Amino acid sequence: MNIVVIGTGYVGLVTGVCLSELGHNVTCIDIDEDKVNTLNKGISPIYEEGLTELLQKNIEAGNLDFTTDYKKGLKGKQMVYIAVGTPQGEDGSADLTYINKASKDIALNLENDIIIVTKSTVPVGTNEHIKELIKSNLIKNVHLKIASNPEFLRQGSAVYDTFNGDRIVIGSDDEEALEALEKVNAGFHLPIVKTDLRSAEMIKYASNAFLATKISFINEMANLSEKIGANIDHVAAGMGMDKRIGNAFLNAGIGYGGSCFPKDTRAIISIGKNVNYDMPILESVVDLNDRQRGIIVDKVADRFPDIKGKKVAVLGLAFKPNTDDMREAPSILVTEKLLEEGAVVNVYDPVASENAKSILSDELNYYSNIVDAIKGTDITIILTEWKEIKEFPLENYKEYMVEPVVFDGRNCYELEDASKSGLEYHSIGRPTIK
Numbered sequence: 151m152n153i154v155v156i157g158t159g160y161v162g163l164v165t166g167v168c169l170s171e172l173g174h175n176v177t178c179i180d181i182d183e184d185k186v187n188t189l190n191k192g193i194s195p196i197y198e199e200g201l202t203e204l205l206q207k208n209i210e211a212g213n214l215d216f217t218t219d220y221k222k223g224l225k226g227k228q229m230v231y232i233a234v235g236t237p238q239g240e241d242g243s244a245d246l247t248y249i250n251k252a253s254k255d256i257a258l259n260l261e262n263d264i265i266i267v268t269k270s271t272v273p274v275g276t277n278e279h280i281k282e283l284i285k286s287n288l289i290k291n292v293h294l295k296i297a298s299n300p301e302f303l304r305q306g307s308a309v310y311d312t313f314n315g316d317r318i319v320i321g322s323d324d325e326e327a328l329e330a331l332e333k334v335n336a337g338f339h340l341p342i343v344k345t346d347l348r349s350a351e352m353i354k355y356a357s358n359a360f361l362a363t364k365i366s367f368i369n370e371m372a373n374l375s376e377k378i379g380a381n382i383d384h385v386a387a388g389m390g391m392d393k394r395i396g397n398a399f400l401n402a403g404i405g406y407g408g409s410c411f412p413k414d415t416r417a418i419i420s421i422g423k424n425v426n427y428d429m430p431i432l433e434s435v436v437d438l439n440d441r442q443r444g445i446i447v448d449k450v451a452d453r454f455p456d457i458k459g460k461k462v463a464v465l466g467l468a469f470k471p472n473t474d475d476m477r478e479a480p481s482i483l484v485t486e487k488l489l490e491e492g493a494v495v496n497v498y499d500p501v502a503s504e505n506a507k508s509i510l511s512d513e514l515n516y517y518s519n520i521v522d523a524i525k526g527t528d529i530t531i532i533l534t535e536w537k538e539i540k541e542f543p544l545e546n547y548k549e550y551m552v553e554p555v556v557f558d559g560r561n562c563y564e565l566e567d568a569s570k571s572g573l574e575y576h577s578i579g580r581p582t583i584k
């Protein structure tokens with residue numbers, strides 16, 4: 151199949167590369183010229199395991215190329231995937247500016263019949279809007295079909311997830327569009343859920359809202375456990391053994407971040423508002439998560455009422471491990487607060503430092519390894535559970551820090567190990583070790 155993918159972010163790039171790996175002929179379009187030039191050289195602008203290898207392999211095989219030119223990109227293609235961003239608007243609803251612009255640009259450059267496939271997470275009803283928008287701006291009398299194909303990949307394991315996901319959801323009110331999408335995706339050998347347009351759009355929001363709820367729920371249990379002397383690790387393990395609950399997404403911590411859960415939970419609340427339906431569960435999920443991010447800063451303030459001049463190491467800046475994405479990362483709030491209070495702040499992240507530099511304060515001191523970041527500090531705060539951080543020996547904090555007090559926002563260490571290490575160790579939903 152000849153396919154064009156619009157947008158080469160985390161979703162568009164991974165989609166384009168993986169479809170080309172299946173043997174489809176793929177052109178990716180982005181408005182960012184630097185990105186397109188970099189990609190054509192076989193260099194990935196994002197960090198995702200396994201992506202660069204597949205990118206280079208398929209460029210060399212002639213299956214994959216990148217352009218800023220819609221006319222060139224759309225020429226002779228049978229399917230156009232839309233994978234541009236749908237960020238949070240000021241009122242919490244999804245901002246469709248990029249979707250609208252891409253749709254108009256498709257219409258103004260389209261010369262043949264095509265199936266439009268929306269990968270971006272969009273409010274229910276948006277696919278119909280996209281089809282109408284394209285139709286009303288067409289320069290040639292061509293035939294359009296539309297389908298929704300929401301994306302469920304996790305940043306950090308996006309390529310793996312594309313080939314090993316739990317399901318592929320395709321929604322359309324057009325049987326031929328569904329069949330075509332089924333064929334395109336056949337090579338992934340994953341279960342395919344076929345449904346109508348609106349249900350497909352809703353599946354994406356409902357899934358993210360449920361996962362966010364699971365996180366806020368376990369965090370609420372963690373906060374209570376801490377106050378009543380229970381250990382959330384044991385609580386979660388005991389709960390997770392019940393198959394009706396399941397053990398995934400029961401890790402207590404400082405809340406979810408990233409480009410999806412925060413905006414998608416707010417967007418579904420806004421979708422509800424549009425039809426006069428309040429969503430009290432999700433309102434609470436969002437509120438709790440907003441509070442949860444500040445919890446680690448509160449713990450530091452309780453222990454050190456005056457941190458002016460204290461040296462603090464922050465380990466992990468990305469919103470989660472295995473990604474360089476800084477969108478809605480808890481490190482933004484935490485480093486801001488620490489600097490505001492007059493602390494001297496060292497930071498370390500295995501891959502997100504470059505992105506962090508354009509977002510976080512210039513006053514931070516960046517280090518290229520954990521030991522250098524914690525050397526001579528009074529406090530260490532762990533914000534991202536990178537494998538490297540989880541495996542960093544506890545004794546090293548004692549060896550390199552002046553006053554070894556560790557605040558672990560991701561429960562990276564077993565409490566028993568922390569207890570043996572002789573450190574002062576604060577975590578989430580578990581007793582403090584002193």
Ligand code: NAD
Pocket residue numbers: 156157158159160161162179180181182185233234235236248251252255269270271272301302303304305409410
């Ligand atoms: P992103 O911000 O990383 O990338 C968007 C890309 O689209 C950018 O490269 C941008 O330059 C390009 N773009 C913007 N307008 C364009 C236009 N008119 N024409 C061509 N290119 C254009 O976004 P992302 O994280 O890949 O997310 C894309 C969509 O997928 C969003 O709706 C998001 O909610 C959804 N999604 C994201 C994830 C994730 O983990 N990131 C997972 C599932 C779904």
